[in-house]
Amino acid sequence: MNFEHSAERRMLADSLNRFIAQQYNLEKRQQSLQSGQGFDPEIWRQLAELGVIGALFSEADGGFGGAGFDLILVFEAMGRGLLVEPLLGSAVLAGSAIASAGDAAHRAQLASIIDGNLIAALAHDEPDSHYELNRVACRAEADGASWRLNGIKSLVLHGEQAGLLVVSARTAGALDDSRGISMFLVPTDTPGLAVQGYATVDGGPVAQVRLNNVILPGHALLGTLHQGHAILEQAIGRGVLALCAEALGAMETAKLATLDYLRTRQQFGRPIGSFQALQHRMAVLLLEIEQARSSVINAAAALDADRLTRERALSAAKVSIGRIGTLVAQESIQLHGGIGMTWELPLAHFAKRLVMIDHQLGDEDHHLQRYIALGTAPSP
Numbered sequence: 340m341n342f343e344h345s346a347e348r349r350m351l352a353d354s355l356n357r358f359i360a361q362q363y364n365l366e367k368r369q370q371s372l373q374s375g376q377g378f379d380p381e382i383w384r385q386l387a388e389l390g391v392i393g394a395l396f397s398e399a400d401g402g403f404g405g406a407g408f409d410l411i412l413v414f415e416a417m418g419r420g421l422l423v424e425p426l427l428g429s430a431v432l433a434g435s436a437i438a439s440a441g442d443a444a445h446r447a448q449l450a451s452i453i454d455g456n457l458i459a460a461l462a463h464d465e466p467d468s469h470y471e472l473n474r475v476a477c478r479a480e481a482d483g484a485s486w487r488l489n490g491i492k493s494l495v496l497h498g499e500q501a502g503l504l505v506v507s508a509r510t511a512g513a514l515d516d517s518r519g520i521s522m523f524l525v526p527t528d529t530p531g532l533a534v535q536g537y538a539t540v541d542g543g544p545v546a547q548v549r550l551n552n553v554i555l556p557g558h559a560l561l562g563t564l565h566q567g568h569a570i571l572e573q574a575i576g577r578g579v580l581a582l583c584a585e586a587l588g589a590m591e592t593a594k595l596a597t598l599d600y601l602r603t604r605q606q607f608g609r610p611i612g613s614f615q616a617l618q619h620r621m622a623v624l625l626l627e628i629e630q631a632r633s634s635v636i637n638a639a640a641a642l643d644a645d646r647l648t649r650e651r652a653l654s655a656a657k658v659s660i661g662r663i664g665t666l667v668a669q670e671s672i673q674l675h676g677g678i679g680m681t682w683e684l685p686l687a688h689f690a691k692r693l694v695m696i697d698h699q700l701g702d703e704d705h706h707l708q709r710y711i712a713l714g715t716a717p718s719p
Contacts, residue, residue, distance in 0.1 A: 344412060348404075352412050354389055359420035365685045369542075371423050376500050377536070377544030378424045386424060387455030395430045400438045400449050407639030410577060411584035418588025421688060423543060425458050428496030431581050433459035433505045435574040436522060440562030445524060448503065460501035462492035462525075462548050463571060470701040472571050473517040477550065479508035486523065486560065488553040498546030499536030502527055506550070511565050520567035523559045530554070541691040572650070579653045579700050580642060583635045583660045586696045590628050590664060593671040593689045597621065600675055617674060624670055627663045634659040651713045654706040661703030664693040 344352065362382065371379040386392060394409045396402025410431070417426060434452050437445055437459070451457035468474040477490025488508050498504070504525040512519025527534060531553040536546045562570050601612030601621065611617055634656040641652035668690035672679035679686055697703055 344408065348409065348412050351390060351394055352416065355391055355413065355416045356419070358385065358389060359416060359422070363420045363422060365421070365688060368421055368423055368688070372538070372542040372544070377497060378500070382422075383424050383455050386426070387453070392426065392430050392455060393453050395426070396434065396438060396449065396453055400446065401453050407580060407642035410581050410642075411587070411635055411639050414581040414584035415588040415591075418585035418590075418692075419592050421589065421592075421685070421692060425460075425497040425500065427578060427581055427585075428460045428498075429458045429501070432461035432496065432574050432578045433501075433503070435577045436461060436505045436561065436570050437524070439573050440522065440570045441524075442558075444558065445561060448524075457503060458497055458501045459503040459505060460495050460498045460546075461574065462495045462498065462504045463507045463575075464494045465491060466493050470705045471515070472575065473520065473568060474515050475507050475509045475520050476514060477506070477508045479510050479521060479523060482554065484557045486555045486557070488523065488525070488550045488555065490550050492548040492550075493545075494539075495534075495546045495548050497544055498548055499534050499544060504532075504548065505561065506548075507567055507571060517568040519565050520571070521564050522561040522567040522570050523555055524561055525550075525553065525555060525559065539695055541688070541695040543695065572646075575700055576649060576653050577642070579657050580635070580638050582696050582699055583631075583638060583656045586660045586664045586693055587628075587632055587635055589689045589693050589696075590631065590667045593667055593686060593693070594624060594628060596686050596689075597624075597671045597674050620670060620674065624667060627666060631659050631663040647713060651710055654701075654710040654713065657701060657706040658703050658710060661697040661706070664697055665703075668693040 362385070367379065371377065371382070390403065391413055393402040394404040394413055397405035413426065429452055434449065437449060448457060452459055465474070465476055467476070477488065477492065479486045479488045488506065490508065492506065504527060506523045506525050507520055508523060509519055510521040525532065531551045533549040533551065534546050536544055539545055598621065601617060602610050604611045638652040638656035641649050671686055672690055675686060678684060681687060701709070
């Protein structure tokens with residue numbers, strides 16, 4: 340199997356990596372996070388002009404990519420630069436849900452997402468859900484020709500900056516039933532909607548969303564009534580792949596920074612990288628990162644396969660990324676010594692991001708259990 344990117348993908352990768360190297364650094368990232376929007380609108384506009392957002396959507400949806408290898412190309416570059424722009428929440432999670440299930444009116448909003456004028460966000464996680472897609476307490480009840488929504492959503496990526504929310508709500512069944520979940524498009528200026536932003540451990544902007552008797556028109560329903568679980572699984576699966584690729588980019592940057600430090604830091608009159616014990620630890624990291632890369636490539640190749648193959652490959656990749664990302668974060672800081680913990684050194688921020696990625700969209704333990712459960716599921 341040929342894993343080389345096409346000429347078009349290589350051109351996009353070169354342009355994106357060059358843009359990040361020239362326009363983005365740790366100081367720019369910190370300024371973006373501390374701003375009221377949590378990202379830089381000018382950087383966001385330039386990413387849209389470069390075609391980065393469009394690369395995450397198929398031609399049928401107004402983009403020019405959308406495949407698994409398009410996702411890993413874009414998000415590996417994001418991980419190398421530690422970008423905070425809302426590609427994951429808007430283009431991948433919310434955008435994928437709209438693209439896969441929306442009618443013509445819903446899908447018309449994709450153009451604004453692709454050109455960067457509209458930020459969308461997936462509001463699915465709840466305070467007690469613990470990564471389980473089918474655990475939805477937020478309720479939607481028919482109110483004549485309208486819908487009335489009540490509930491709380493947590494950890495909504497760029498929820499405070501979004502103009503449109505894709506909200507999961509229970510329309511039938513018990514709390515943990517996979518059937519009975521429906522999806523709704525909710526503009527953030529809808530009466531009864533309250534959004535409170537806050538920062539994660541790595542500084543990323545998320546929000547808690549409260550829906551208090553939010554009234555939506557009938558056409559706000561996204562996809563088929565009661566069948567939202569499949570929409571969520573597909574969108575979050577793409578998000579898992581994107582996160583895994585982002586972690587790869589962050590690991591590569593941490594690896595190169597650590598190698599450079601080992602080659603330049605002197606002790607006893609020679610570089611500490613010449614000490615055999617440190618060489619062995621670095622060799623283990625290099626092997627583990629290549630193992631992580633293989634799992635991400637496998638997940639990207641399986642993205643369009645049957646459900647069982649796809650979901651097992653995605654969970655396997657997330658397990659590998661969770662374990663290896665944490666190892667890279669810990670070892671890189673330890674091999675740097677005390678300086679590795681300082682705020683001014685970019686490495687500390689990459690380490691935080693790697694730890695945070697493990698906890699987004701299901702941590703290592705969750706996906707290991709899910710992988711085992713999928714392995715015992717009956718064949719379709």
